[in-house]
Amino acid sequence: MEYVANRLGLIFMKINCPSLGHDVTSLDPDSATHSTARAELIKLNLAFEMGNNVMLYLDDIQHTHPEFLQKFISLCDGSRRVDGIWNGRTKTYDMRGKRFCIAMAGNPYTESGDVFKVPDMLANRADVYNLGDVLSGMEEVFALSYIENAMSANTVLASLATRGMDDFYRFVDIAMGREVPSTDFEHDYSAAEREEIVAVLKNMFKAREVVLRVNQQYIASSAQADEYRTEPPFRLQGSYRNMNRLAEKMSPILSDDELDAIIDDHYVGEAQLLTHGAEENLLKLKGLRGTLSEEEKAALGRYQTRVPASATHRWQ
Known part of the structure; x- marks a missing residue:
């Protein structure tokens, strides 16, 4: 959204909704329960006051x-x-004829694990998109964006982020098995540097495949109505944040077992942040990765439920 605002020549005003919390129900800064929320409401009203050439962006509205x-x-x-x-006074803003837009983004679940739903009257008046459904034809670009966004988090790749992206894409081609002459690079890299960068990228590709599967399962699970579920909701996430945290630990000399251990430890930590359902989510993750033992397969089976007869009747 920041990129879109920049390209359209709009002032980008971002409101951090977790800072507001569930206690804020008014746009009045003086009604805020703490200073952080008050600061966000002041920014929000400043966007109204500016009026023209503004994009008001509310991030993480599920909070x-x-x-x-x-x-x-x-x-x-x-x-x-x-x-x-x-300035302490109620004011009605008329945005007709002005270059003012409002965009909101959120996840399907709140921090407590409850399902989040956009209020009906708001959803009926706005254009609503599920970002998981609008990637058709752009899957490869989206997958590469995980690596692009995690570059600066890795000590080996961080230098590429400051030199422009062309060399980065050349190293990506090499890591994917394509031949790229060393003379094509804009900067000088020693043979050892090239080997390190390619090795790290290969490890990041493997980690990204897991993160992508988690992301796809999260989207599929959140889009499913509870009455049709045959297994518990999947609430582990495959976000850029997850990829960045994994990228921090990537080195050129990791073995496959060491890489698997890094991914396991990361998602065990993520599961501990869930209010409930940690065990079944970790078992489902192992199922997605194909690493379930026979005992774990049996344990996962105990969490699965039969499809309600009413749902089956509807499908028929």
Whole structure:
């Protein structure tokens, strides 16, 4: 969204919704329960006050109260109006005819593991997209973006991030088995440097495959209604944050077993942050990776349930 705003010549005003929390239900900064939330509401009202050439971006809206999101209903419909607070006074902003847009992003689950749902009246007035469904034809680009975003997190690849991306893509080609002459590179790299970079990229490709599978399973699980589930919700995530944390630990000399151990340790730590369902989520992850033992297969089977008869009838 920041890229889109930049290309359109819009001021990018990002609101960090976790800083607001579920207690904030008003756009009035003075009603905020703590200083962090108040600062975010001041930024939000500043975006209204600027009015023109602004993109207001609300990030991680699953951490907010539905009543707070409902304040934006009139802004998203044909009236294009919203009531804000500026210098302690209520003010109605009319955005008709102005280059002002609002974008919201969120995950299917709240931090407590509950299902998050965009308020109906807001969803009916806005354009709603599931990013997992709009990648058709762009899967390869999306997969490579995991590596691109994790470059600076790895000590071996960090130098490439400061030199432009052309050399990075050449090293990616080499890591994928394509031949690239050393004369094509814009910078000088010793043979040892090239070997290290390629080795790290190969390890990151292996880690990325796991992160991608987790991401796809998370999307598929979150899109499924509870009455149709045959297994518990899958809440481990395959985000850029996950890839960056794995990239920090990547080195050129990792064996396959060491790489698997790094991935295992990472997701064990992630599972401990879940409010419930850690064991079944880790078992499902092992199933996705094909590393389940017979005992673990039996344990995973105990978590699975039969499809309700009503659901089967509907399918028929």
